[in-house]
Amino acid sequence: MELWQRDATGLAGLIRKGEVSALEVTRNQLERLETANPAINAISRVLADEALAQAREADDARARGEPLGPLHGVPVTTKVTADHRGCATDAGIVFRKDDIAAEDGAVVANLRRAGAIFIGRTTSPASAMRAMTSSVLHGQTLNPWNPDVTCGGSSGGAGAATAAGIGALALGSDIGGSIRWPAHCNGIVGLRPTVGRVPSVNPSRPGPRMHSGQTMAVEGPMARSVRDLRLGLEVMSQGDHRDGVWVPAPLVGPAAKKRVALMPAPAGYDVHPACSEAVRQAGRHLAEAGYEVEEIEVPEFRKAAELWDVIGLPQLNLNLVPALKRIADPALSDFVTHWIEAKGLADLTGFILGLAERDRLLTVWNQFMESFPVILLPNCPSPFLETELDTRGREGALATLDGIRFQFPCPVLGLPGLSVPVGLFGGQPMGVQMISRRFREDLLLEAAEVVEAREGIFTPIDPVTG
Numbered sequence: 397m398e399l400w401q402r403d404a405t406g407l408a409g410l411i412r413k414g415e416v417s418a419l420e421v422t423r424n425q426l427e428r429l430e431t432a433n434p435a436i437n438a439i440s441r442v443l444a445d446e447a448l449a450q451a452r453e454a455d456d457a458r459a460r461g462e463p464l465g466p467l468h469g470v471p472v473t474t475k476v477t478a479d480h481r482g483c484a485t486d487a488g489i490v491f492r493k494d495d496i497a498a499e500d501g502a503v504v505a506n507l508r509r510a511g512a513i514f515i516g517r518t519t520s521p522a523s524a525m526r527a528m529t530s531s532v533l534h535g536q537t538l539n540p541w542n543p544d545v546t547c548g549g550s551s552g553g554a555g556a557a558t559a560a561g562i563g564a565l566a567l568g569s570d571i572g573g574s575i576r577w578p579a580h581c582n583g584i585v586g587l588r589p590t591v592g593r594v595p596s597v598n599p600s601r602p603g604p605r606m607h608s609g610q611t612m613a614v615e616g617p618m619a620r621s622v623r624d625l626r627l628g629l630e631v632m633s634q635g636d637h638r639d640g641v642w643v644p645a646p647l648v649g650p651a652a653k654k655r656v657a658l659m660p661a662p663a664g665y666d667v668h669p670a671c672s673e674a675v676r677q678a679g680r681h682l683a684e685a686g687y688e689v690e691e692i693e694v695p696e697f698r699k700a701a702e703l704w705d706v707i708g709l710p711q712l713n714l715n716l717v718p719a720l721k722r723i724a725d726p727a728l729s730d731f732v733t734h735w736i737e738a739k740g741l742a743d744l745t746g747f748i749l750g751l752a753e754r755d756r757l758l759t760v761w762n763q764f765m766e767s768f769p770v771i772l773l774p775n776c777p778s779p780f781l782e783t784e785l786d787t788r789g790r791e792g793a794l795a796t797l798d799g800i801r802f803q804f805p806c807p808v809l810g811l812p813g814l815s816v817p818v819g820l821f822g823g824q825p826m827g828v829q830m831i832s833r834r835f836r837e838d839l840l841l842e843a844a845e846v847v848e849a850r851e852g853i854f855t856p857i858d859p860v861t862g
Contacts (some may be wrong), residue, residue, distance in 0.1 A: 564620070658691045
């Protein structure tokens with residue numbers, strides 16, 4: 397097995413035992429990046445010099461007998477929305493291409509302290525507010541499985557790169573599905589942590605976070621194996637008291653019922669049979685492992701899914717819409733405009749009542765999850781969406797929103813969610829989504845490991861060219 401094919405946990409073990417050097421691993425990874433990235437355009441900036449210097453320092457530290465971090469010598473990627481010292485936090489926007497970060501954001505700093513080697517920056521759509529990944533600044537990122545199928549967004553670059561063997565671990569972000577949806581599209585695993593689990597601090601941020609940023613947006617790991625999600629979460633969740641939302645919660649909670657609520661087709665939605673069957677297949681895997689699995693509807697799922705529009709769109713209208721002209725990215729402008737026109741904007745009273753509804757729904761879901769600590773459902777109603785579907789007028793934009801709607805309850809309620817691959821449809825991987833209570837990522841990781849053990853690991857793969 398090539399070094400670039402190994403996961404982060406495996407590489408860390410080899411480096412720690414001295415079976416391979418960090419420099420060897422990094423050189424091998426950079427070669428893979430050079431080979432695979434031209435076909436998918438997932439890396440917007442290659443950090444070869446920085447990576448090689450870090451690798452040499454990592455090997456010197458090991459030779460001196462210094463303590464080694466959990467990611468010592470492991471190649472990782474960071475998203476262009478995260479402050480990374482010496483790199484532009486461009487968020488896919490042309491006028492921000494020279495906004496060089498003077499210091500690391502909280503999660504990048506955590507990765508650096510853990511010994512990670514930074515090999516590249518992954519692409520994002522402009523402002524990280526589309527479910528597809530292309531921008532005027534960085535161009536289009538393609539799915540390594542099939543260029544006609546979207547790689548997802550907004551962490552599409554992270555998802556495509558990881559699936560293609562570029563980086564063993566990726567940093568993604570999620571305010572509406574942007575970790576779990578690209579994980580589904582690219583056949584990898586992705587974990588959206590609980591709001592407050594991972595500190596979110598970007599020193600370059602020009603002003604305070606909007607309410608949606610405080611209550612719905614998170615950063616988290618994307619990887620090829622569930623054990624790497626566990627490792628990535630451990631590293632990324634280290635505290636930073638500059639973030640007033642961060643909570644020093646334990647990574648493992650008390651024992652919980654091994655009981656799963658199976659929802660193959662949420663009520664009121666037209667779900668493709670292949671998506672429902674993937675959920676049932678994952679349920680069978682869990683049942684065989686001793687879980688009690690019951691097909692049951694999660695209460696008021698549709699209300700939770702649609703509440704994103706009520707509490708999220710007014711803030712987009714306040715802080716994003718006025719900037720669209722300057723951002724000058726037609727795909728973003730059209731998508732946001734069609735979204736707002738179709739769903740409307742809540743006024744101040746509607747927004748406040750929406751927040752109250754959010755609190756009520758969270759109480760309802762918390763009570764439900766006392767009986768069913770894990771919820772298992774499709775990531776989306778259809779196995780995949782076509783590349784750039786959201787650029788095809790109002791109809792394409794709304795079809796895209798329908799395609800990612802199952803992603804919305806987690807950010808609305810601040811809950812953790814995980815996507816793990818289950819089966820193929822038309823040669824394209826599909827993922828199923830797991831949801832649990834706040835700060836119970838451990839329950840999701842445990843269940844996902846059961847599914848992964850039976851389904852296998854789908855990546856890395858060589859990109860398919862059109």
